[in-house]
Amino acid sequence: MLELGCGGAKNEPAAVQPAAREEAKPAAAVADDRPVIVAFGDSLTAGFGAEPGNSFPDYLQKDLDAAGLKWRVVNAGVSGDTTTDGVNRLSEVISNKPRIVIVEFGGNDGLRGLPIETTRANLEQMVTTLRKSGAAVVLAGMTLPPNYGPEYIRSFEKIYQDLAAKNKLTRIPFLLEGVATRRELMQRDGLHPTAQGNAIVAQTVLRYLKPLMK
Numbered sequence: 001m002l003e004l005g006c007g008g009a010k011n012e013p014a015a016v017q018p019a020a021r022e023e024a025k026p027a028a029a030v031a032d033d034r035p036v037i038v039a040f041g042d043s044l045t046a047g048f049g050a051e052p053g054n055s056f057p058d059y060l061q062k063d064l065d066a067a068g069l070k071w072r073v074v075n076a077g078v079s080g081d082t083t084t085d086g087v088n089r090l091s092e093v094i095s096n097k098p099r100i101v102i103v104e105f106g107g108n109d110g111l112r113g114l115p116i117e118t119t120r121a122n123l124e125q126m127v128t129t130l131r132k133s134g135a136a137v138v139l140a141g142m143t144l145p146p147n148y149g150p151e152y153i154r155s156f157e158k159i160y161q162d163l164a165a166k167n168k169l170t171r172i173p174f175l176l177e178g179v180a181t182r183r184e185l186m187q188r189d190g191l192h193p194t195a196q197g198n199a200i201v202a203q204t205v206l207r208y209l210k211p212l213m214k
Contacts, residue, residue: 034072037209040086040093040126041104041140044175045077047198049187054195059202069213074098082108083122090126094133100212101130102205104140104175107191110148110156120159127167136212138205139164140175145190172208175201 039045039057047055057075064071074096078085086105093101103126109119123139130137141160144153164171176193178200179185185197193201 032072034070035099036072036074036096037100037102038074038076038093038096038098038135039102039104040076040089041102042077042081042086042108043079043192044107044201045075045102045104046079047075047077048079049189049192050195050198054198056193056198056201056205059199060205063202063206071099071213077104080108081105082112082114083119083126087122087125090129094130094135098130098133098135100138100209101135102138102140102209103127103130104142106156106159107142107144110142110144110152113148113152116152116155116159119156120163123159123163127163127169131167136170137167138170138172138208138212140172140205143174170208170212172204175204177204 037060039060043049045055045057047058055075055077057073057077061073064073076089076093076096078089081089083105086103103123105123105126106119109122127137127139139160141157143157146153148156160171163169174180176197179193179197182197185194185200186192187194
């Protein structure tokens with residue numbers, strides 16, 4: 001006869017313990033040994049106003065993949081950055097060990113009317129520091145809206161021309177070539193491309209990159 005108590009039946013067999021499960025080991029991360037291109041700039045690089053995944057560096061990666069070119073693009077664009085901010089972020093960019101860096105800065109300096117010599121000195125410091133790290137530099141040229149006056153605009157554009165000539169850099173004469181003058185490719189602010197515009201910018205950039213990728 002079973003004796004019942006608050007502990008239940010005395011003769012109840014002990015519960016069978018499930019076999020210990022072996023912990024699943026996380027899959028080992030696959031090393032990405034593709035050479036790196038860093039797109040280093042301000043809102044034009046960051047893709048301001050476009051949906052995520054629609055910046056020009058995003059399209060550049062897609063174009064490289066489609067062409068079978070095994071390079072990895074890192075987007076180091078920060079909206080609102082001036083050339084001074086760019087200088088302050090150099091170590092972050094160099095930590096990616098880039099083979100090529102696309103330097104796209106100066107637009108915010110110009111729009112704020114900052115001294116031409118400050119912009120020039122900062123861009124030169126970026127170029128010098130990046131080249132010392134072993135990276136090839138592609139300099140993206142910029143311009144300003146007509147209301148800034150012809151003299152200031154000429155001096156501003158000349159920064160890129162002079163730096164490229166002095167340092168024998170690959171220079172994109174104007175990053176928004178074929179985009180800035182087409183309303184349907186620009187956002188309402190007239191300063192930033194739409195997603196479709198960014199796709200065209202990526203194609204422009206790739207034309208200048210290809211000789212450096214061989």
